[in-house]
Amino acid sequence: KIAFSGCKNHPCGLTSMHDLGLIAKKAVVDGEEKEGFEMYVGGGLGAVPFLAKLFDEFVLPEELLPLSQAIARVYARLGEKQNRNKARIKFLIQKLGIDEFRRLVKEERTTLENDPGWTEWLSNVESYEEKGRGPVTQSETVDLGDAIADFEQWKESNVYQQRQAGYVSVTLALPLGDLTGQQMRDLAAIVRTFTPDAARTTVEQNIMLRWIHEADLPALYLALKEIKLHEAGAQSIIDITACPGTDTCKLGISSSRGLAGELRQRLAEKEWQYDVSLRDIRIKASGCFNSCSQHTVAEIGFYGASRVVGQRRVPHFHLVLGGEWDNNAAQYGKGVGVIPSKRVPDVVEFLIDTYLKERQDGEKFPAFVNRVGRKDIRDRLKPFMDIPDYETNKEFYRDWADSREYSIGDIGIGECAGEVVTLTDFGVAKAESIYFDATLLLDEEPMNGNVKAAADKALEAMLKAAQGLLKVCNIDISDDPAVVVQEFRTNFYDTQLFFDPFAKGKFASYLFKAYDSRDGDITLDRAREIIEESRLFIEAAHECNARMLQAGITSPAGFKKWMIDREMQTV
Known part of the structure; x- marks a missing residue:
C-alpha cells in the first residue's frame, strides 16, 4: 500500500500507516533547491499496528521507481513466505531493524540496471494538472429562501478554500458512507454541471467535489439538498x-x-x-x-x-x-x-x-x-x-x-461448572489487568527503560489467560510458565480447541513465540508488538471460553468427554 501526501502536518495521505509513504518537500541539493519526497516504509494497521519509519529524508522524483523496486526486491527475497499473517513489510523491518533494511535496499539499488522507464513518466506529470472553469450561475441570483442559516452552517463545516483563488472543495457527508442508486445518478449530473468532472471518494467514507466556483455554492447547495446530500458536519465529531x-x-x-x-x-x-x-x-x-x-x-x-x-x-x-x-x-x-x-x-x-x-x-x-x-x-x-x-x-x-x-x-451445566467457569473467567479477566499494566510501563518516563519489563508483563498476561483456560482441564494447574505453555500446547493447540475459525492457530503462536524469546534482547518495537499480540491472545481466550461454554466444556469431566468424542470422530 502506497500513499503520497502533499504536506506533513495534515492527514493528507496518512503516510504513517502505509507500507510506503511519501511526503512532498523541497531541499537544497548541490546548492540548488529541488522538489522531492521524504520517504517512509513499514507502516500498517491491521491487528498489530506499526508506524512507518523514516527511510530517507529526501528522495528525488527520478529515484522513486528504482528505490521502490529495490524495496520490493528485498522484501520478495527476505519477507515471510509461510505465514500469510506476517507477509507485510512492517514485519520484515521489525525483524531486521530499519538501519539494516535501509542498508540492504541501498545495496540492492546499486545492482539494478538503468531503466528508461524510471524517468520517462516525469515529462508527462504536468498533463495531470487540473483547471477550474467559470461559474455556472454567472450573474444569476440564487434565492436560498429559509435555507440561509442551514447553508451557512454547511458552508462552515463542508467547504474548504483551494489554493486557487475563487475555487473551493466541498465534502458531501455520507452517514455511514451510504448512497442510494438514485442519489448516485443524480450526483453524477451535479458533478458534470458544477465541476470539470472532479470528484473523489475520501478515506472517511465521504465524497469530495473539487473546483467548485465560489459563486456557485448557493446553487450547488440547493441541488444537493434536492437529493438529500446537503448535511453539514463533514469531518466533524459526528462524521463517524x-x-x-x-x-x-x-x-x-x-x-x-x-x-x-x-x-x-x-x-x-x-x-x-x-x-x-x-x-x-x-x-x-x-x-x-x-x-x-x-x-x-x-x-x-x-x-x-x-x-x-x-x-x-x-x-x-x-x-x-x-x-x-x-x-x-x-x-x-x-x-x-x-x-x-x-x-x-x-x-x-x-x-x-x-x-x-x-x-x-x-x-x-x-x-x-x-x-x-x-x-x-x-x-x-x-x-x-x-x-x-x-x-x-x-x-x-x-x-x-x-x-x-x-x-x-x-448450554448444559455439569457438576462444579459454576466454580470452574468462574475460575476461568477470573483468570482471563486478570490477564486483561496485567496487559493494561504492560501498556502503562511504556507510558512512563523514561519509556526505553521499561521496554524489557513491559514485554515481560505482556507475556505474563498471556500466560495468565492460558492458565485461566486450563482451569477447565485441571483446577490445580501449576503457576510454572513452562508447565502452562506445555499444557496449553497439548490441550488447546494440538487439539485445535483454541483455533480461531478464520485465523486458525495464529493467536496461540503469539504465546509460544513470546515465551521462546523471553530471554533475548527486546527492542522498543518488539515490546510494542508483544503487547499488541498479548491483547489479541487475551481476546482469543475470551472467544475460546465462549465456544467451550457453548459446547458444554465447563469442567474437567466435560473436557474429557469432549476429547473422547473428538477421538471417536477421527477413527
Whole structure:
C-alpha cells in the first residue's frame, strides 16, 4: 500500500500507516533547491499496528521507481513466505531493524540496471494538472429562501478554500458512507454541471467535489439538498467512520455500523459538530480488531469484542484513545478498556464533557489523554463497564440496530461448572489487568527503560489467560510458565480447541513465540508488538471460553468427554 501526501502536518495521505509513504518537500541539493519526497516504509494497521519509519529524508522524483523496486526486491527475497499473517513489510523491518533494511535496499539499488522507464513518466506529470472553469450561475441570483442559516452552517463545516483563488472543495457527508442508486445518478449530473468532472471518494467514507466556483455554492447547495446530500458536519465529531461489522462481514464481532449510527444521532442532538474546540476529534468504529475503520488513528476509536456474562454473550467494544489523525496519522491510540456496547454512547459523552471541562488552553484531545493518563481515565470509566444481569436489562444483551438476542444459546451445566467457569473467567479477566499494566510501563518516563519489563508483563498476561483456560482441564494447574505453555500446547493447540475459525492457530503462536524469546534482547518495537499480540491472545481466550461454554466444556469431566468424542470422530 502506497500513499503520497502533499504536506506533513495534515492527514493528507496518512503516510504513517502505509507500507510506503511519501511526503512532498523541497531541499537544497548541490546548492540548488529541488522538489522531492521524504520517504517512509513499514507502516500498517491491521491487528498489530506499526508506524512507518523514516527511510530517507529526501528522495528525488527520478529515484522513486528504482528505490521502490529495490524495496520490493528485498522484501520478495527476505519477507515471510509461510505465514500469510506476517507477509507485510512492517514485519520484515521489525525483524531486521530499519538501519539494516535501509542498508540492504541501498545495496540492492546499486545492482539494478538503468531503466528508461524510471524517468520517462516525469515529462508527462504536468498533463495531470487540473483547471477550474467559470461559474455556472454567472450573474444569476440564487434565492436560498429559509435555507440561509442551514447553508451557512454547511458552508462552515463542508467547504474548504483551494489554493486557487475563487475555487473551493466541498465534502458531501455520507452517514455511514451510504448512497442510494438514485442519489448516485443524480450526483453524477451535479458533478458534470458544477465541476470539470472532479470528484473523489475520501478515506472517511465521504465524497469530495473539487473546483467548485465560489459563486456557485448557493446553487450547488440547493441541488444537493434536492437529493438529500446537503448535511453539514463533514469531518466533524459526528462524521463517524464504520466498517460493515456484523452487518455483512464474517469477521465482525460487534455492530460497528449500528453503533456509529447511534453515536451520530446522539452527538448531533448536542450540536457538537459546530463546536470549534471539538472539530479535530474523529470517532471510528471497527467490528473487530482488524482496523478496517482505521480506529487506531482516531482520537476516539472502538473495535468489537464480546464477553460472556451469566452464560450469555454480551456485545462489547474495546476503547482506544489518543490516536492522532493530523500529521499524517503520526500517533496511534492505545487501549483503555472494554465497554459494553450499549454503554459506548454514554462513555463518548462522558469523555467529551470531561475534555471540555478539564482541557488546557489550546490543548487537543490526544494531548489531553496523554496528560491525564490512561490509568486515570480508565478508573473514571469503571462505572460504565458494569453489566446488569439479563433479567434486569435485556437490552445489554442485544447489539445496536439488531432486535435479536446476542447470545450463545442454552448450554448444559455439569457438576462444579459454576466454580470452574468462574475460575476461568477470573483468570482471563486478570490477564486483561496485567496487559493494561504492560501498556502503562511504556507510558512512563523514561519509556526505553521499561521496554524489557513491559514485554515481560505482556507475556505474563498471556500466560495468565492460558492458565485461566486450563482451569477447565485441571483446577490445580501449576503457576510454572513452562508447565502452562506445555499444557496449553497439548490441550488447546494440538487439539485445535483454541483455533480461531478464520485465523486458525495464529493467536496461540503469539504465546509460544513470546515465551521462546523471553530471554533475548527486546527492542522498543518488539515490546510494542508483544503487547499488541498479548491483547489479541487475551481476546482469543475470551472467544475460546465462549465456544467451550457453548459446547458444554465447563469442567474437567466435560473436557474429557469432549476429547473422547473428538477421538471417536477421527477413527
